[in-house]
Amino acid sequence: MTAATTLTTACIECGADLELEGAVVGEIVQCPECGVELEVLSLSPVELGLAPAEEEDWGE
Numbered sequence: 001m002t003a004a005t006t007l008t009t010a011c012i013e014c015g016a017d018l019e020l021e022g023a024v025v026g027e028i029v030q031c032p033e034c035g036v037e038l039e040v041l042s043l044s045p046v047e048l049g050l051a052p053a054e055e056e057d058w059g060e
């Protein structure tokens with residue numbers, strides 16, 4: 001058995017397959033296809049939501 005659980009789900013924006021390896025609730029993942037940032041809302045079942053946009057970069 002593997003320690004890390006790999007979950008697969010689909011991007012809620014473009015439908016691309018996403019693998020969530022060792023993901024935890026609250027983690028932000030980025031879709032490799034469309035680049036949208038998704039927040040892991042739940043793991044069982046996997047539920048994703050759009051992450052809050054962080055377009056404003058305060059300095060740095």
Ligand SMILES: [Zn+2]
Pocket residue numbers: 011012013014015016031032033034035036
């Ligand atoms: Zn996508």
